[in-house]
Amino acid sequence: MADKKTMTLNLTDPEMRALEKLSETRDMTKTAVIRQALRLYQLMDTRLARGEKLFFEDELTKEKKEVVVL
Amino acid sequence: MSSRSDVFLQVKATGEYVAASLIDGINEEQVGAAETGWREVFDAELARLKSANVPPERWPQHAHWDWRKKHAVTDGILAYQMLGIECEGQMQGLVLLKTAGVYCRFPDQKGRGLVYVWFLSTAPWNSPTVVTNPRFGQVGTVLLAAAIQVSFDLGFNGRIGLHSLPQSEVWYEKNGMVNLGKDAECHNLRYFEMTPQQAERYLR
Numbered sequence: 415m416a417d418k419k420t421m422t423l424n425l426t427d428p429e430m431r432a433l434e435k436l437s438e439t440r441d442m443t444k445t446a447v448i449r450q451a452l453r454l455y456q457l458m459d460t461r462l463a464r465g466e467k468l469f470f471e472d473e474l475t476k477e478k479k480e481v482v483v484l
Numbered sequence: 485m486s487s488r489s490d491v492f493l494q495v496k497a498t499g500e501y502v503a504a505s506l507i508d509g510i511n512e513e514q515v516g517a518a519e520t521g522w523r524e525v526f527d528a529e530l531a532r533l534k535s536a537n538v539p540p541e542r543w544p545q546h547a548h549w550d551w552r553k554k555h556a557v558t559d560g561i562l563a564y565q566m567l568g569i570e571c572e573g574q575m576q577g578l579v580l581l582k583t584a585g586v587y588c589r590f591p592d593q594k595g596r597g598l599v600y601v602w603f604l605s606t607a608p609w610n611s612p613t614v615v616t617n618p619r620f621g622q623v624g625t626v627l628l629a630a631a632i633q634v635s636f637d638l639g640f641n642g643r644i645g646l647h648s649l650p651q652s653e654v655w656y657e658k659n660g661m662v663n664l665g666k667d668a669e670c671h672n673l674r675y676f677e678m679t680p681q682q683a684e685r686y687l688r
């Protein structure tokens with residue numbers, strides 16, 4: 415696996431609480447959650463740059479709502 | 485940036501094991517060389533099957549995969565990871581993983597992240613569905629182990645998932661994956677998962 419570099423991350427209390435909650439519900443370390451967030455953000459960014467759109471879809475009604483990204 | 489680690493493949497003719505390299509982070513040149521070499525063998529085999537009137541459902545089901553295209557679309561995106569095994573100067577197998585945004589369906593693990601094995605292929609000269617005397621064995625086994633290691637590295641505790649081509653279903657079951665049935669949203673392919681416990685056993 416690729417070598418890793420270490421960084422310090424400063425989070426607000428709400429951010430830390432959100433990170434801890436995600437870590438608990440997803441059964442992942444906080445570091446793993448951050449690494450996943452980075453992957454998802456970059457994926458979203460790349461596909462938006464290609465002209466694609468990001469939607470949420472209601473499972474029952476199949477109604478799509480676009481996630482607006484500025 | 486790619487990394488290499490030592491793995492072993494089995495020479496089918498003798499049963500002996502030979503050293504090979506697992507490459508994490510395949511580059512354009514490597515995938516191009518693999519695609520060119522594999523394409524020649526696949527095309528020859530498909531031509532032979534056509535002329536022998538073998539029904540299409542018995543053709544190798546992954547022969548049409550274009551690894552060069554898959555690499556072009558996913559290269560540089562962290563959520564995708566392509567690994568390969570190089571031995572005797574040739575790529576003997578490739579796997580493309582999705583490492584973000586895919587979650588377990590197995591009831592015990594529902595909602596937890598996993599590494600999705602999107603495409604996995606051994607070189608055609610290693611595949612018993614393509615050649616009578618395959619060259620190397622253990623290619624799929626090593627690539628599946630690599631996917632599990634990526635899962636551990638990302639904090640998913642070894643969880644992996646995949647949709648299997650019909651010709652590979654028995655192999656995935658033999659390798660300890662749970663068959664969760666056909667997925668109507670994915671060409672009715674059977675969906676398999678491996679739990680953390682199964683992943684630990686697989687790597688032993």
